[in-house]
Structures are given as C-alpha cells and as structure tokens.
Amino acid sequence: GAGVSQSPSNKVTEKGKDVELRCDPISGHTALYWYRQSLGQGLEFLIYFQGNSAPDKSGLPSDRFSAERTGGSVSTLTIQRTQQEDSAVYLCASSLGEGFGSPSTDTQYFGPGTRLTVL
Amino acid sequence: KQEVTQIPAALSVPEGENLVLNCSFTDSAIYNLQWFRQDPGKGLTSLLLIQSSQREQTSGRLNASLDKSSGRSTLYIAASQPGDSATYLCAPDSGAGSYQLTFGKGTKLSVIP
Numbered sequence: 245g246a247g248v249s250q251s252p253s254n255k256v257t258e259k260g261k262d263v264e265l266r267c268d269p270i271s272g273h274t275a276l277y278w279y280r281q282s283l284g285q286g287l288e289f290l291i292y293f294q295g296n297s298a299p300d301k302s303g304l305p306s307d308r309f310s311a312e313r314t315g316g317s318v319s320t321l322t323i324q325r326t327q328q329e330d331s332a333v334y335l336c337a338s339s340l341g342e343g344f345g346s347p348s349t350d351t352q353y354f355g356p357g358t359r360l361t362v363l
Numbered sequence: 364k365q366e367v368t369q370i371p372a373a374l375s376v377p378e379g380e381n382l383v384l385n386c387s388f389t390d391s392a393i394y395n396l397q398w399f400r401q402d403p404g405k406g407l408t409s410l411l412l413i414q415s416s417q418r419e420q421t422s423g424r425l426n427a428s429l430d431k432s433s434g435r436s437t438l439y440i441a442a443s444q445p446g447d448s449a450t451y452l453c454a455p456d457s458g459a460g461s462y463q464l465t466f467g468k469g470t471k472l473s474v475i476p
Contacts, residue, residue, distance in 0.1 A: 248406075275462065286367070287407075287452070287466040300463060335406060339462070351397065352464060354407040 246270070248355035250336050256361045257326055265321040265358045267336030275341030276319050277352060278311060279303075282332040290334075293319060294341055326362045333357040365390045365457045369467035376443055377475050384438040384470045386453030391434050396455040397464065398427050398438050407452065411438075443474045 249268045257263050269276050278290040289303040293313045304310070308326075313319040323330055337352040366389045376382050388396075395414050399407040411427040413420045413436070419428040426439040436453055450471045454464040 277463065279464075279466075286468040287454075287464075289457075289463040289465070292463055303463070337407075350395075350462060351409050351412050353409060354399075356406040 248336055248338050248353055250334075250355040250358050252358060253356065254359045254361075256363065258363050259328060260325055262322065262324045263326055263360065265323075265334050265360070267319045267321070267338075267355060269317065269319070269336070269338030270353055271317075273338035273340055273353075274316060275339045275350065276313060277337040277339075278319070278321050279335045279337065280332040281335060281357070287335065290321070323360075326360075328362050331360055331362045333359050365393075365455060365465040367453055367455065367465050367467035369451075369453055369470050371470055372468065373471040373473075375473040375475060378443060378445060380443050380474075381439070381441050382443055382472070384440070384451050384453075384472070386436040386438070386467055388434045388436075388453075388455045388465070390455075390457070391431050393431065393455045393457075394462075396427075396429055396436050396453065398425075398436075399452040399454060400449040401452060401469065402449050410451075440472075443472075445474045445476050448472055448474050 251266045276293040279287045281287045291311050292300040295316050296313050308324045311321045335357045337354045339350045339352045368387045370385045397412045398410045411420045413429040424441040429436045450469040452469045453467045
C-alpha cells in the first residue's frame with residue numbers, strides 16, 4: 245500500500261509569511277508525528293497525534309507553530325510569521341498507534357519530508 | 364531528556380567489509396530503539412526495531428543489538444555493499460509513556476566499490 249506522503253516537497257517563502265505543510269499518513273495508522281531536521285542538526289520531535297488529539301506538543305519551538313489533524317488522517321503543520329531559523333526539512337511519520345500496536349513494537353514510518361526555505 | 368550520540372560520525376569502508384556502528388543514549392528507560400537509514404534528499408527508512416526486552420534483532424545482513432542497562436546499541440552490517448551507502452540513524456524512544464523518538468546525528472557510511 246501507499247506510504248506516508250507529504251506536500252509540498254519543497255517550499256520557499258519570504259520571512260514573515262505563513263506556511264502550511266501537509267502530511268497524509270498510512271491508511272489505518274492512528275498515530276502521527278512531526279519532526280524537523282535542520283542543517284547539521286539531528287532530527288527533533290515537534291508534536292505527536294493519537295487520532296485527532298495531540299497528547300504531546302512538547303517539541304513545538306514557539307507559539308508560531310501549530311498543527312492539527314482531522315478525521316484521524318491528514319495533518320497540517322502551520323508556521324506563522326516564518327523566520328529564517330525555521331528553514332529545515334519537516335518530516336512526518338505515522339504508526340499503528342494505541343489500541344493496535346504497543347509502544348514496544350510500534351514502528352514509525354516516515355514520509356519524504358518537506359524542505360522549507362525561508363528567505 | 365534523552366540524548367543520543369553516534370560514533371563515528373562518518374565511516375568509509377571498501378566493499379565486502381563487515382562494520383559496526385555505535386549508538387549510546389542517556390535515558391535507559393526506553394520501550395524500544397529503532398535504526399533508520401536516510402538517503403540524500405529522502406525520508407527515513409526503518410531498518411530494525413528492538414524492543415526493550417530484546418537483546419538483538421536481525422534482518423538480512425543487518426544485526427542490531429541493545430544493552431539497555433548501559434545505554435548502548437550497535438548496528439552490525441555484514442558484507443557491505445555500495446548500496447549500503449547512506450546515513451544511519453539511531454533512535455531510542457523517550458520512554459516514560461512517550462512514543463516520540465530522539466535521534467542521534469547519524470553515521471554517514473560510504474562503501475567504496
């Protein structure tokens with residue numbers, strides 16, 4: 245079946261503009277994660293969804309970042325008033341999640357990412 | 364806060380060699396640890412997942428071990444091939460009921476034909 249897909253694959257924006265990044269998880273996966281990978285840095289966790297709720301938002305770097313998930317499927321990560329330090333690759337992952345997989349066996353499957361460049 | 368270190372940062376080997384990638388993490392209260400590979404400009408591909416109760420996991424030429432108490436994991440690649448060239452990332456979860464993964468900066472592997 246289809247894997248995790250993300251759009252757009254590349255986004256170039258001007259400082260101060262808002263951007264929306266989209267993630268389509270694997271069908272049937274109830275858990276969804278956003279990570280970002282900045283140049284020279286490791287991947288860092290942003291937010292985790294179980295269904296439509298986000299029990300863990302601890303990684304969002306500022307209140308300019310928000311995310312939502314609707315219908316237990318598609319998720320959108322929104323960055324308002326973008327700054328140059330927001331430039332990174334934003335990766336989405338999905339997994340079976342609670343009630344299906346257990347934490348010890350819940351493999352996360354990653355999408356190809358969205359490369360965001362803020363000029 | 365979980366912190367992950369991967370050594371070496373880069374490794375170049377001739378084709379056919381066996382090799383070991385090392386990963387250490389600070390918080391041993393994990394549920395599982397995953398190894399991924401990342402090809403340039405692409406997302407992550409999950410290679411192996413080791414549960415905290417396991418000591419090793421094998422898939423083809425790959426073998427991952429886990430010593431949870433000492434906070435270490437190794438990825439062994441047998442008979443390396445040029446197609447193995449990629450960045451390998453170690454990612455234990457953050458434990459304490461959290462499913463989020465904490466990543467090391469990776470080991471960039473180059474297998475020379």
